[in-house]
Structures are given as C-alpha cells and as structure tokens.
Amino acid sequence: MMRSPYAASARRFFSDTAARLSGPPHLTRAAVAIGFSLAISGGVAVAQKMDKGSADHIKAATSAVDANFVKANTSTSKDWPTIGLDYAETRFSKLNQINTGNVKNLGLKWTYNLESVRGIEATPLVVDGIMYVSASWSVVHAIDARTGKRIWSYDPGVNREIGYKGCCDVVNRGVALYKGKIFVGAYDGRLVAIDAVTGKKIWEKDTVIDHSHSYTITGAPRVVKGKVLIGNGGAEYGARGYLTAYDAETGEQAWRWFVVPGDPSKPFEDESMEKAAKTWDPSGKWWVNGGGGTPWDTMTYDPDLNLVYIGTGNGSPWNRNLRSPAGGDNLYLASLVALNADTGKYVWHYQETPGDNWDYTSTQPMILADIKVDGRPRKVILHAPKNGFFFVIDRTNGKFISAKNFVDVNWATGFDADGRPMEVTAARSPDQSFDSIPGPFGAHNWHPMSYNPQTGLVYLPAHGVPLNLTGEKTLTQNAAAPFKFGATTGWNVGFTLNAAPPKNLPFGRLIAWDPVKQKEAWHQEYVAPWNGGTLTTAGNLVFQGTADARFIAYNATTGEKLWETPTGTGAVAAASTYLIDGVQYVSIAVGWGGVFGITQHVADKEAPGTVYTFAVGAKAPLPEFTKYQLGNLLAGVKYDPKDVPEGTALYVEACATCHGVPGVDKGGNVKNLGYVSTETIANLKDMVFKGPFTDKGMPDFTGKLTEADVVKIQAFIQGTADAVRPKPAEPDKKADAAPQK
Numbered sequence: 001m002m003r004s005p006y007a008a009s010a011r012r013f014f015s016d017t018a019a020r021l022s023g024p025p026h027l028t029r030a031a032v033a034i035g036f037s038l039a040i041s042g043g044v045a046v047a048q049k050m051d052k053g054s055a056d057h058i059k060a061a062t063s064a065v066d067a068n069f070v071k072a073n074t075s076t077s078k079d080w081p082t083i084g085l086d087y088a089e090t091r092f093s094k095l096n097q098i099n100t101g102n103v104k105n106l107g108l109k110w111t112y113n114l115e116s117v118r119g120i121e122a123t124p125l126v127v128d129g130i131m132y133v134s135a136s137w138s139v140v141h142a143i144d145a146r147t148g149k150r151i152w153s154y155d156p157g158v159n160r161e162i163g164y165k166g167c168c169d170v171v172n173r174g175v176a177l178y179k180g181k182i183f184v185g186a187y188d189g190r191l192v193a194i195d196a197v198t199g200k201k202i203w204e205k206d207t208v209i210d211h212s213h214s215y216t217i218t219g220a221p222r223v224v225k226g227k228v229l230i231g232n233g234g235a236e237y238g239a240r241g242y243l244t245a246y247d248a249e250t251g252e253q254a255w256r257w258f259v260v261p262g263d264p265s266k267p268f269e270d271e272s273m274e275k276a277a278k279t280w281d282p283s284g285k286w287w288v289n290g291g292g293g294t295p296w297d298t299m300t301y302d303p304d305l306n307l308v309y310i311g312t313g314n315g316s317p318w319n320r321n322l323r324s325p326a327g328g329d330n331l332y333l334a335s336l337v338a339l340n341a342d343t344g345k346y347v348w349h350y351q352e353t354p355g356d357n358w359d360y361t362s363t364q365p366m367i368l369a370d371i372k373v374d375g376r377p378r379k380v381i382l383h384a385p386k387n388g389f390f391f392v393i394d395r396t397n398g399k400f401i402s403a404k405n406f407v408d409v410n411w412a413t414g415f416d417a418d419g420r421p422m423e424v425t426a427a428r429s430p431d432q433s434f435d436s437i438p439g440p441f442g443a444h445n446w447h448p449m450s451y452n453p454q455t456g457l458v459y460l461p462a463h464g465v466p467l468n469l470t471g472e473k474t475l476t477q478n479a480a481a482p483f484k485f486g487a488t489t490g491w492n493v494g495f496t497l498n499a500a501p502p503k504n505l506p507f508g509r510l511i512a513w514d515p516v517k518q519k520e521a522w523h524q525e526y527v528a529p530w531n532g533g534t535l536t537t538a539g540n541l542v543f544q545g546t547a548d549a550r551f552i553a554y555n556a557t558t559g560e561k562l563w564e565t566p567t568g569t570g571a572v573a574a575a576s577t578y579l580i581d582g583v584q585y586v587s588i589a590v591g592w593g594g595v596f597g598i599t600q601h602v603a604d605k606e607a608p609g610t611v612y613t614f615a616v617g618a619k620a621p622l623p624e625f626t627k628y629q630l631g632n633l634l635a636g637v638k639y640d641p642k643d644v645p646e647g648t649a650l651y652v653e654a655c656a657t658c659h660g661v662p663g664v665d666k667g668g669n670v671k672n673l674g675y676v677s678t679e680t681i682a683n684l685k686d687m688v689f690k691g692p693f694t695d696k697g698m699p700d701f702t703g704k705l706t707e708a709d710v711v712k713i714q715a716f717i718q719g720t721a722d723a724v725r726p727k728p729a730e731p732d733k734k735a736d737a738a739p740q741k
C-alpha cells in the first residue's frame, strides 16, 4: 500500500490528541487533493487589452533576457530575472535604497489577487517593471509591476483530478524567463513555453517517461546555455528521478540524466548509472518502485566551471531495506550532483545522506559562494538539506569541506573527515520505532535560503515537525497488503506511523548561519514551523514571510526586527526586489500551503493567494482579510460503530493526506472533515462520486470506492469527531479534585 505520512506527521504540530485515537494504524497513500482554488479556464491565456506601446515594451524587455543579461544584472541587481536572482541563487540583492534606516517607512504599493487558495511557492521574476509569477495548479500570471494590473494569465489546464499524484500540494515554485519566453513546469509533467508578451503557448513537451508512475512537476525550470532544465517529483509514490534539458527555442530534448539506475535487464544509460548500480541491491528490487531520487527543486549553474548542480531526492520507498535489502549507499539519492552543462554528463557527486532511510532529500535550494575557508579562498556550495546538517562542499570537485548540524539531530552524531555521517544505530532499527529528528518534513525544506556576502551569513528558514517512524517489521507486513487506488505503481513510502506521538517538539526558526565558522550568528523563533523563504539585501536587511501571515524585515547583522506587515494568509515563498524607474520595490507572493499547509492552519486570518508589493512611503490600504473560522465539531451523523475500523483504513487511504484527521487537525488549505456541516458528511457520497468539486481538486471515486465504503468512511469521520469531543466537565467535583496526571 502507498502511504503518505505527511498529513499525519503535520498534525503532531498542534495536538497530540491523535494519540488518543484508535485512529490510523498506519498511513496510506491518500493524496487526493480536494481544493477550492477558483476555477480558471483550462489551457488558455486570459489577456487584458494591451496597447502597442506596452506590447513593444514587454517584447523588448523580455527578449533581452539571456546569459549576458543575467550576468550583467548580477552586478546591479536592477531586475530579478531568474528564480534565485542570479545563477548562484544567492538571493542577495545589491540594492540598498531600502535599508535599515528607512525600512520602517515601507508601505504597500499594490496587491494582486492570484485567484488561488492552495500553496503559493514562487518567487516573482521582474524585468523592467514586468512581473511573472506562478500560482497553484501551475497557473502563470504576468503583471504590470508599476500598477499591479494583470497583463495576462495562462492556465496550462492541468486536470484538477490529478492533485493526488503529488505528495505535497498542487504547488509551483516559479517560472523561467529567457529570450521572450516564459517556461513553466505543469503539475502533470508538461514543460510549457509561453510567449512573454501575449501569454500564448509556443510549445509544450511531456517530460514524463512513464505515466504509470506518479510523476509531477512542482519546481521552477532553469535556463542554462539556451536549454531549459527541469526535473520531477514523485518519490513518495514510486518514481525514478531524472533531469531533462530541452532547447528553449524548439522544445527539442537536448539531454537527460537519470538519478538512479533503472531496469537491470536493460543496458545502463551511461557510466554514472553503471557506477551507481553497484551501490544498490544486486537483485534489482529497487526497480519495481522506481528507486526515487527525484530532483524536484534545486538547480544552480556555474558558468566559469560549465557545471550544472542539482540536488536529488529521497529513496522510493523510503526504507532502504525495502528497496535495497543488501544495504548500500544507493547512489545518487540525497546527493549534490554536478553535470556538464552542455551534455548533461555526470561529473561528480557528494552524497549527503548515504542509503537514505528517512525522506532526507537534498533537493533543498543550494547557493554557490566564494568564501575563505581556513584563510584560503574556496569556490563552494552552501547547502542545508532536510537531514539537518549545513554542508560546505568544494564545487570544483565535489570534495567535502565541512558539515555541522544547524538544529538538533538524532540520526547521526556528525560527519567524519571523509564526509561520511556517523549514524546512530537506532535510526535504522528493524523493529523499534524511531522519533527521527529531523522528521520527513526536514530541518529545512524547499523554502529558499539567501546568502549575504556583506554579513557573511546565510539566512535559513529552519523548522522541526516531529514524526515517529515504526520499525520495518510492521512495514513489511503492510507492504504486502493490496493497494486499492492503484493509479500508480502501488508502492509505499516505506514507513508506518506509530500510534505513539513523538516526544520532540515542533518549531519554526529563522537562523542566520555563518558558513565559515559553521556556527549560528543569531536566530528568531516563530510560533510554528513552515515559514517563508528569505531575501537579503545590501541595505543590510533580511525579508521573510511567516506561517502566521506576516512579512517581516530584520537587520541582517543583528537579527533585530525592523518592520512587519500582515499578509492575510501564511507566506511560504520568498520575496524578490528590483528597481522600477530608479525606485526600489519588494514583492512577495503569499498563499498558505505546501505539504504542511494542506492540513494545518497557523494564521488567524484567511485570504486568497496574493502578490504584495512594497515601497518606501507607499500608502495603499491593505486588503480586507477574513477571519479564519473553523466551524463546529461535526455532530449528528448516524453511523454504526462497528464500521469504524474498516472506515479508518479506507479514510487513511483515500482521504487523510489532504483532509487530515477529522477533528484533530484543524484544516489547512483543504477542509478538515471534522469541521464541515452535518449534511455534508451525511450526504458524503454526493461529494465522493462525481461530486461538485472535481474541477477544484477532489477526485471522482467512482469505481474506486463503493457506496458501502462511503458509509464506513462516514462512521470513521463522525466516530473520530465524537472521540475527540471534550467531555462535559463535572462542575461539583472539579474544584477540589486531586491534580490529574
């Protein structure tokens, strides 16, 4: 069975009441993405009327964007032409008009409604006052950054019923701009080239090699030497990771590099696969599940070394013993890999988590920097993957320089001089459960960090979301169970959720990290995990959005908070900054979501995904926000308690990933079914079979569930709500009762 543990691990954040439930004995795949994002017409561009003058302006501005443009912009930071600002993805802007002295006067210039209620993860690109940003369901918006008015929007028309194919919300981390074209990876695996002026599709390519596996795209493409690079996601559901380069002009495939070896009965694609295969089980067991390694986010490029660097994903399934019982490092999972930018040929790798066992992806955004290590200038990669260690790696040859944990970790005590982790035995116990720290949400996820060469600090959005993993004996039994909704390969992530809540606590923290000293300089603590990516500037500032719906500026040296504004919905993406007519602006696209945000709510407000743009002295009023209303705990749905156990298994498999645990989770950007109306649950089949929300992310379960199944699911939902309902207090006894333990 497939199991996505994310929903249930997230729920540990607010409550450990789950422990009181007889609830899910294990977590199953249930990535059915119900959603309420506004219906935007499929596959079409919606453009405002444009006069010839502005069309000519957009054409001139966007067709100028090529490698020379990006390099020239790196010395001025006038525009924000690529997702991480420059090829090195520093997210350090040289602009200093907005600085520690005047940031307190920052005010709202305009807002733009992204018409989305799912996660917004993209950093806005801006060139000469024209902004491009993507929203949920891979919808792209072109905005006039002078006014905040729409130029066009383009919806690639992803079938809203396939939300379940990804683990972690129907998000998109941004677009690439190159020579007049905008490139977006659609959630269903297509790479689409769009005319930057008109918003019309120019070409599209299906990047998916095998639709029987659960491939998705959530990451931003990068353009390197006229080629558009894109990877994929899916390692929670059985996928083989790879990265493909397409000609930006024609869409023709230029090269492809696989992350892990494929079908052992077929020849290796290249020497790197032959080398990698020696680190996997000789029986070829991994192949059934794809092996994983999906490079679903980070890519950088060093033009001087002609290398493209990618971060690779976790093993599929998670537990190494299920994919490679003989052990082994399982290359190139959880690694930084350097590829030749022209050919895509493997050059070197450094594996941050050998034999990954915990969903410790290395896909977290990396930064290329030139720093002095032991007094010697070094060209390095700065990287903080999920596994909780901050790595400094020589990017000329992949040699390990240092690694230091930036949060508490318990899977390894450190890294030795050769760059191997010193693992804790319990972390791979076959029969004991393990509170893995970090948990599968990582100590750092996709939220981009930034590096300020003036302070020498990296601004790193760190967090902890506890999850208890059971031993694999239970797991092996579960793995043999039939998979009911086998849209894909029917394989699990390889762990089960233990009924015992983890003992460690959740947190969210902005860490200013000194990569030379491998030491924290300062930190800010937040109320919850899952805060935004960061931007840092020559104005000695750090900007970050938060899970509780604020956008904050800090002094980059000291961490002192200098300014903040409410944003209406939790901010997970990173901001960008740029000049228009010589004036500095800061923009951030907010919209609560991503894997933690599907089932968890932190802010007390609610608002659609929105781009906010700020400038010193601007005075536009903030939009109105809705108070987040949870609704009453579900009551009154008739059910037979005998149906609860079977209903539990069905619910966990079909509903839990998006809807969380009824009455325990409080609902994120998808509704929690413990807080909807009695009628909704009493008439659940009307939602489940050809329901009204299929165009918003709710799959049609016709043929997958029966009406009898739905009755059992109703029993689980109402039964769980009843189980968590506070018992009425007994006022008489309470006053002098002995303290409860």
Ligand SMILES: O=C(O)c1cc(C(=O)O)c2c(n1)C(=O)C(=O)c1cc(C(=O)O)[nH]c1-2
Binding pocket: 121, 166, 167, 168, 169, 171, 216, 217, 218, 219, 232, 233, 234, 235, 236, 294, 296, 313, 314, 359, 361, 440, 441, 445, 446, 593, 594, 595, 596
């Ligand atoms: O293994 C994968 O293929 C894969 C893909 C993705 C994705 O594409 O969003 C995420 C993850 N894993 C993952 O482990 C994870 O924590 C995660 C968080 C998010 C998000 O957008 O919030 N995506 C993903």
Ligand SMILES: [Ca+2]
Binding pocket: 235, 236, 313, 314, 359, 361
């Ligand atoms: Ca993953």
